[in-house]
Amino acid sequence: MMCTISMPVVFEVAREHKIPLAVYWIQPATTLATYYHYFHGYDELIHAHSTEPTYEVSFPGLYPLKICDMPTFFSETTPNELSTTIMQALQELFQQIDQERPMVLVNTFTALESIALDAIKPYMDIIDVGPVVPPLGALHRQQVNEKDYMEWLGMQLENSVVYLSFGSMITYTKRQLEEILEGLEECGRPYLWVVRKEGCMEVVDFDLQVVKGGKGMVVEWCDQLQVLFHPSLGCFVTHCGWNSTLEAIVAGVPMVAVPSWSDQPLNARLVEKEWSVGVRAVRDAEGVLTQKELARCVELVMGDSEKAMKVKENANNLKTKAHDVLVTSGPLEISLRGFINRIQDQKGHVSI
Structure with missing residues (x-):
């Protein structure tokens, strides 16, 4: 079963039916790392400087990021209903990731975001599966x-x-x-x-x-x-x-x-x-x-x-x-095959 960033309720369904679960992160790995640290101790620092667009925050393993470069939800002084709902859903998602330790598939590739991927790997089980673009x-x-x-x-x-x-x-x-x-x-x-x-x-x-x-x-x-x-x-x-x-x-x-x-x-x-x-x-x-x-x-x-x-x-x-990355038997195919093997192993099937 696959869960996107907007459907943390899927965790409960997968747990109840004992179905292997993976999270598909549809934004860059840098954003994933930024959200992770926001929900793990950096929220107060960011809120304290939310009106200072050039203030820099150094997340573990990442290059410094200015407030104006971070997701806009971090610095909203009067959040609207949509942004509040999104942040609540994301907070719940990261809580579930901490508890369940699912595989997290990220739409990126190592040559594009090696720093961010290395920065987030100590905290979750990451598989880069990008770039996800349809063939012409x-x-x-x-x-x-x-x-x-x-x-x-x-x-x-x-x-x-x-x-x-x-x-x-x-x-x-x-x-x-x-x-x-x-x-x-x-x-x-x-x-x-x-x-x-x-x-x-x-x-x-x-x-x-x-x-x-x-x-x-x-x-x-x-x-x-x-x-x-x-x-x-x-x-x-x-x-x-x-x-x-x-x-x-x-x-x-x-x-x-x-x-x-x-x-x-x-x-x-x-x-x-x-x-x-x-x-x-x-x-x-x-x-x-x-x-x-x-x-x-x-x-x-x-x-x-x-x-x-x-x-x-x-x-x-x-x-x-x-x-x-996209060539036959290239890094993307290897990542996807490795992911399929792990899912099948969790279900007790023979690897491909």
């Missing part, structure tokens, strides 16, 4: 507008397109939409931007089909992995959800990180500081990504500067490491 052929779904955007990508120069997607939960104010459009105009590069109509809060008259200057394309959905692997892609402006971050790594696409909540700031920190495969954008006092900041960050990863060249080189090197 398996995820292909024909959509109404797919022919249009793929044909459009095919007409662009190699490494020239800015791809923007901020996940399924983001909502935009009218000002934010305008700032992004103006920033893209300032960049002067072709772009593909995914905007869901239901995510445009406070926006009544925003026409998704109107693209200024004819340099870009706005769609409500796209096959993200297919887009990221397209040779025309030059960078990915992303909210830094872990799935999107891993997909960009596997595709070798440099990132402009624009995190909002949960683990996204920590993922952005990894992108910029640990792996140097992108840059983190800074929002203004109202939490808006301004046109100047968007244009600045895109140029930092797509331009001809020494920094841009290094980011591109690092992104390509990390892509190679990720593909080395």
